[in-house]
Amino acid sequence: MKVLWRRALFAAGFVFLVIGAIGMIVPMLPGTVFLILAAWCFARTSPRFEAWLLNHRYLGPSVRRWQETGAIPPIVKLFALASFVGTLSGTWYFGAPPVVLGVEGAVFAALTVFIVTRPSG
Known part of the structure; x- marks a missing residue:
């Protein structure tokens, strides 16, 4: 195994x-x-x-x-957060089911907390 x-x-x-x-x-x-x-x-x-x-x-x-x-450069943080918003907006715009939007939103929220709490470098 x-x-x-x-x-x-x-x-x-x-x-x-x-x-x-x-x-x-x-x-x-x-x-x-x-x-x-x-x-x-x-x-x-x-x-x-x-x-x-x-x-x-x-x-x-x-x-x-x-x-x-363990640092994330500020421009990379900004780019990542903007891509979360863009992806979630696109998913909503193209009519994804609410469960997909909910899971995607939860994942992006967790990733946002992780990214924002990392040191900038």
Whole structure:
């Protein structure tokens, strides 16, 4: 069972890495969040992949900064909060069911509290 868990966690890390790399290019896709998740998965399954990610020229700096300080730059906070409002507004505008709006609103509220309480850096 432990081997299966490690393999699943490694696979998740790889998926997060790919999404995070795409997110570094595509606007409105939070690449750093996925790279942090990838680093977390790799730290538990493959120190080699974790080291590769942390030392990567383009992908590594934001992950290292998060690991060292836990800080979120103010512009990133603002962008994240604005994207929550935009996404929730779009979901409402396109007629999502109330349960979807409620779940989305609850998730965004929890994420807002997390983001606002992180130090700015």
